[in-house]
Amino acid sequence: MKKCFILLAVLIAGCTTAKIPQSPPAAQNITANGKLLASLFQQRAAEYQALCFQAYNLAKIRLDQALLLTHNKPLAIVTDIDETVLDNSPYDVKQSLVGKDYEQKSWEEWTALAKADTVPGARSFLKYASSKGVKIYYLTNRAETERKGTLANLVQKDFPDAVNEQLILKGAVSSKEPRRQAIAEKYDIVMLIGDNLGDFSVLFDKKTSEERAKNTIASASEFGKRFIVLPNPVYGDWENSLYKYNYNFTPAQKDSVIKSVLKSY
Numbered sequence: 351m352k353k354c355f356i357l358l359a360v361l362i363a364g365c366t367t368a369k370i371p372q373s374p375p376a377a378q379n380i381t382a383n384g385k386l387l388a389s390l391f392q393q394r395a396a397e398y399q400a401l402c403f404q405a406y407n408l409a410k411i412r413l414d415q416a417l418l419l420t421h422n423k424p425l426a427i428v429t430d431i432d433e434t435v436l437d438n439s440p441y442d443v444k445q446s447l448v449g450k451d452y453e454q455k456s457w458e459e460w461t462a463l464a465k466a467d468t469v470p471g472a473r474s475f476l477k478y479a480s481s482k483g484v485k486i487y488y489l490t491n492r493a494e495t496e497r498k499g500t501l502a503n504l505v506q507k508d509f510p511d512a513v514n515e516q517l518i519l520k521g522a523v524s525s526k527e528p529r530r531q532a533i534a535e536k537y538d539i540v541m542l543i544g545d546n547l548g549d550f551s552v553l554f555d556k557k558t559s560e561e562r563a564k565n566t567i568a569s570a571s572e573f574g575k576r577f578i579v580l581p582n583p584v585y586g587d588w589e590n591s592l593y594k595y596n597y598n599f600t601p602a603q604k605d606s607v608i609k610s611v612l613k614s615y
């Protein structure tokens with residue numbers, strides 16, 4: 351009888367203290383889970399850092415080569431902001447943990463905080479370019495409503511040319527081509543830097559996944575030369591193109607597309 355009582359007490363104690371492993375709420379769909387792992391790569395993989403340094407080291411070599419040439423106009427570098435000079439992975443993690451993808455409202459709350467960290471190598475390269483008299487243009491699809499936070503973030507992180515005139519936000523169209531052309535009227539754009547192919551050429555605006563791949567092959571010689579590409583495994587037109595730029599897809603619709611395009615054997 352005494353033994354039974356002790357056994358029962360042990361069992362009850364075991365039941366009350368045992369911890370059941372909890373799955374995070376994000377364990378609902380492929381995109382949220384995928385973005386968590388991709389963000390982990392961005393935040394914790396030294397390989398991510400190495401890729402960024404590789405991009406900016408190459409950018410410096412290419413800039414030095416361009417500086418030796420004769421130019422008819424003053425020189426400019428056109429750089430994207432998100433996942434090119436600023437790291438927004440905390441936003442992606444916060445969304446993914448509650449099973450959500452990008453949303454404009456929560457995104458603008460994040461950018462207003464002006465607390466994004468820098469992408470490795472970005473600041474030192476841009477400061478080097480600026481020291482050589484090259485104008486830096488920040489060409490981004492952040493909205494005008496994000497101007498204050500964006501500028502504050504760039505200034506706080508000590509980026510060169512972080513002034514209103516050189517921060518070109520999204521206008522009437524999302525394509526960056528008209529804004530690139532406007533800069534090209536006054537400057538010789540020696541280099542474009544970005545994590546999304548639309549940061550480089552109109553050839554990649556709103557194109558299908560297949561067209562993007564085809565046009566990338568056609569532009570192959572520009573990468574690592576005039577086009578400097580940063581890694582972004584979390585989001586971009588590589589993903590949007592799969593959904594045919596339908597930004598209202600539900601997580602289930604996205605899952606369905608992802609499953610249909612993945613290769614296995």
Ligand SMILES: [Mg+2]
Binds near residue numbers: 430431432433544545
């Ligand atoms: Mg970007």
